[in-house]
Amino acid sequence: MRRFLVGMASMSLLLGGCATTSEVNQSRLDLIKERNELVCGVSGKIPGFSFLESDGRYQGIDVDICKAFAAAFVGNPDKVQYRPLTAAERFTAVRTGEVDLLSRNTTVNLSRDSSGGNGLTFAPVIFHDGQGLMVKRNSRINNINGLARKSICVGSGTTTEQNINDAFEAISLPYTPIKYQDLDQVIQGYSQGRCAAMTSDRSQLAAARSSFASPKDHIILEDVLSKEPLAPASLGGDQKLSDAMRWVIYSLISAEEQGITKDNIDEKLKMAKENSQLKPLRRFLGVEGDLGEKLGLDNDFVVKVIRATGNYGEIYDRHLGPDSDVPIPRSLNEIYTKGGVHISPPFN
Amino acid sequence: MRIKRYRGLFIQVIVSTLFISIVALFINNLSVNLLRAGLGLNFSWLFRSAGFALAEHPLPYSPSSSYAWALFMGWLNSLKVISSSLLIATLIGFLVGFASTGTNTLLRILSKLYVTLIRQTPLLLQLMFWYFVGFLSIQGEIFSPIKGMLSLSNQGIILSGINLSPEFSSLLVGLGIFTAAYISEVVRGGINSVPIGQWEAFRSLGLSENDGLYKIIMPQALPAILPGLTSQYLNLAKNSTLAIAVGYADIYAIGDTVITQTGRAIEGFLLLLLSFLLLNLIISNLMELLNKYILTYKQR
Known part of the structure; x- marks a missing residue:
């Protein structure tokens, strides 16, 4: 009898264990919004990309990408928690959900992108390196x-x-x-x-x-x-988050193509609101249509992103431009109209 | 009486059931989640070619060798550094232990200083110190008493024709000196556990201090020293994973590379766990044998 009871007890515990692991199908994007904060995996040790400055703040192109994501996802570029990760730790950190995404000078390649490899999904390349x-x-x-x-x-x-x-x-x-x-x-x-x-x-x-x-x-x-094409990455199989990330990066590039900067964004927004014939600009800035909503973001997410970080060229110049501490010529990293490879698909 | 016995048994059964259920829960959780992520345990990647070179390998190895062979090289590298620093640590540890219980005041103070200094600073820091400050900053050969037999430079230690890399050397020295401090305390404790009357007895028989220590005190102290010694050896084996900080290709460093290249984190960590279990089982079984030998020797 006792043995039977013990057996029953352990069986029920086992079944309980199975029940707790049942599928929860929530996008990481919803979790970020709920938490009202983005957990961003960075390196923290590479000047120009992500570097812990003496005032205790992270600076660099990878850090600005985190800020752009936070501006788009939760509406505030400062709602970011930075997690410094070593090269070897980074994928496990995404896998286990310790970070929402990586913005950590990570090279895109087949093994990392595929479900049979590291099982990640990559946003568009933000820096072409070698x-x-x-x-x-x-x-x-x-x-x-x-x-x-x-x-x-x-x-x-x-x-x-x-x-x-x-x-x-x-x-x-x-x-x-x-x-x-x-x-x-x-x-x-x-x-x-x-x-x-x-x-x-x-x-x-x-x-x-x-x-x-x-x-x-x-x-x-x-x-x-x-x-070495470097790109932000998130866990594969979460389309909502990866799409949102993809189009935030494209918005940075597209803004540079259209000459929209941190300084003139309010002016451009005013222009879009007053001139109903400027269809592409109105869609881009969320004055018209529901592009943001389709991604699970606010319709004016582009405005928030550009207000927070400026366009891609501005981010680049701030951290890697000729006047920065780590000057690297833009060459491949120019937008396509200037001989580089950065190009954004249309915001339609 | 009967009820009491049953109650004890009952509690044992409850506790072991709970334990087994929790372990089963973890394993179940792991396998379910792995399957859900499309990642059933799979070890076939072990036999694919590794594609990375190694600075040190005791057996022939090339980048076209398999991952399994690369991991085995790492295991041998670990074994190499563990066994040699174990010898150094034991030697220094016993000497310092004797010195700290001896009658020479200067030696006693020096050994006290050494133990304090080493035990109050983290091992990682000490390894970095030996590597970056100790070995790599040597200019030319600073220490070469016998030409070609023993020399010390920023290319490592050359000992009668065998070239030890600076990575290996600093790990050897760092681990050896760190563990020796702990071993010396274990030895001191063992010697102090022998009743003071034994010292008085051999002195009154006219035995010298050294003879008394080796023939009278140590045989009685050893049974008290061995268990502590074993756990220091096991600690040394586990601490050797800090090798990656000084660029030595031990099992952990190679496992790290293998995991990032294949994306097989769970299998990789399981293999790492198993290989350390194997290393430590070897050490603790050898120590068990030594313990038995000493106990039977004492009885004779």
Whole structure:
């Protein structure tokens, strides 16, 4: 009898366990709105992208993207909680729901996007980068062949590790990877002379070099080892959130195409309200139609986004422009009318 | 009496049922959620080629080797650093332990200082110190007493032709010195547990301090030292996962890379858990054998 009771008790507990794991089909976007705050996964260690400033605030292009999302989702660009994540932690953090989304210089590739891989979904690319190599100027190394049999400092858990390997396999030369967990340690290992070269995305190399005592003693080699399109990411299978993210990014690009800036947004809004014949502008700014509503956002989400961060070009110039601490030429990152690759589909 | 016995049994049954149900609940939760996310446990990726190079590998390895082989190399690297720093830690730990219970005041103060300093600072910080400040900032060879036999430079330690990388060396030194501080306290505790009368007894027999320590005190102290020693060894094995901070390719560092490349986090962590379980089972079983040997030796 006792055994039977015990058996019943454990069975009911097991069944209870099953019941608690039943499907809850709520979009993360609704959760963000309910919480009235966006939890954004960032790096926090890359000047120009996301960097913890001395006043305790995060700054950078990735951070401004978080602000744009928060402005669109909850109507306030300051309602963001930033979570600094290492390269290796970031996907698990999205998977487990510790963060709503990543805006953390993450390269888009097939494995990460697919349901059989990391199971993420990517928003449009916000920065086109490429992997490079940095060496000391006096080392007389001027291309990748000069690094044969040398040790190279690399961060673990990134595509960089795979790319450097592919590059050396392609020229059939051996090398020694010294693998660290963090970019900080990679930089330290390189500057202390453990490795002949360090490898990372060229934007990160530029940022690292800007922090060295004498940046001129280091050169970034011409070899570009890979395409690194960096994009925000969220958990796959949540169309509502991924669509909203996609069109917030497009709104930044589209605003630049149309010349709408943080300074003239109110003027443009007034213009749209007064002139009923400006159909595309009225739709874009939510004066007419229900584009925002279709995404589960307010119809005037574009206005809120541009008020918060300005358009894509403004964000870029603020953090990576010629007057910033980490100047990187725009080249590929121009909008398509100026020879770059950023283009927004129509807001129809 | 009978009722009392049954009550005890009843409580045991309740507690173990609860325990088993909770474990079952977790496993059920995991498998249901995995299936829902389209991610049933799958280990076939283990045999695909890894596609990353390793700086150190005790057996032949190339980027075209499988993930399983890469993980095994990591496990061997872990085993290598654990077993060698275990030796160093034991050696230093016992010496410091003797010094702190000995009659020499200077040695006693020095060993006290060492234990305090090492135990009050985090291990991660110490490892970074040994690596970035200790090894990498060496200019040229600073220490080379016998040409070609032993040398110390920012390329690591060269010991009679064997080249130890700076990553391995700093981990070896860092883990060894850190664990030695704890071991010395275990040894001190063991020695202090031997009644003071035993000291007086061997002194009155005319045995020297050293002879007395080795022949009279240590055989009685060892049974008290061994359990503490075992848990310090296990701690050392687990602390070796901090290797990734100084760029050493241990099982955790390689597991990290494998998980990000394959996206198989749960399988990867399960394998990591299993490999540490295996490492620690080896250590604790060996210590168990040693314990038995010492106990039977004492009885003879």
